[in-house]
Amino acid sequence: MKYQVIPIAYGCGITVILIVYFLSLSLAGLHIQPAFSFVNVLFMGAGMYLCIKHYKKHRAEEFKYQDGFGAGLLCGFTATVIYTAFFTLYVTELNPRFTDRFMPMWKFDWSANVGMLLFTVLLMGFATTMVLSLTFMQFFKNSWNTREGKKHTLSGNGTPPEKH
Incomplete structure (x- = not known):
């Protein structure tokens, strides 16, 4: 339980960076351009990488x-949920016309409302978190491709040794 503080703290830190970035784009009038949301992945990725690294240490x-993997998920899910809560506040209270300006950019044959936009933000955050956690754990996992791992595998046990 005491180690859960690390991913939650990093998730909150990522959220602060994402909010500051979004508000900076808003001041420049660029927040309605969806292409800039790609930078969110970079912020999320950097924060999650540092979180898992710190957690492993x-x-x-x-x-x-x-x-x-669990630390990465908790970090990303924390950031996603808090950011989605901020975004909900932004599109409903701070800038209710945001949806009217943002949604016409997409040509839909069906009605898309604020709920759909918020669901998309949440789903994209969760998907990004899952992919990044799986990706980063390839760097942090213990390898079987060592002399100790090969000896252990050849001895018939079939499970990798713990890396010390």
């Missing part, structure tokens, strides 16, 4: 793949 000998 603190867990040291006890670090397992599922621990790092």
Whole structure:
């Protein structure tokens, strides 16, 4: 439980960066251009990478793949949920005309409302979190491709040794 603070803190940090970035775009009038949301992936990726790295450092000998993956998920989900809450406040209270300006850019044959936009923001955040967690854990997982791993596998046990 004590290690859960790390991903939650990083998730909150990512959220602050995302909000500042969005508000900066808003001041420049660029927040209605969806192409700029790609930068969100870079911020999310950098924060999640640092989170898993920090988490692994603190867990040291006890670090397992599922621990790092879980830390990445918790970090990303925390950032996504808080950012979606901010975005909800922004599009409903701070700038209610945002949806009217943003949505006509997309040619829909069906009606898309604020709820659909918020659901999309949430879903994209969750999907990004999942993909980044799986990707980053390829860098942080213990490798079987070592002498110790090969000896352990050849001995018939079939499970990789813990990396020390």
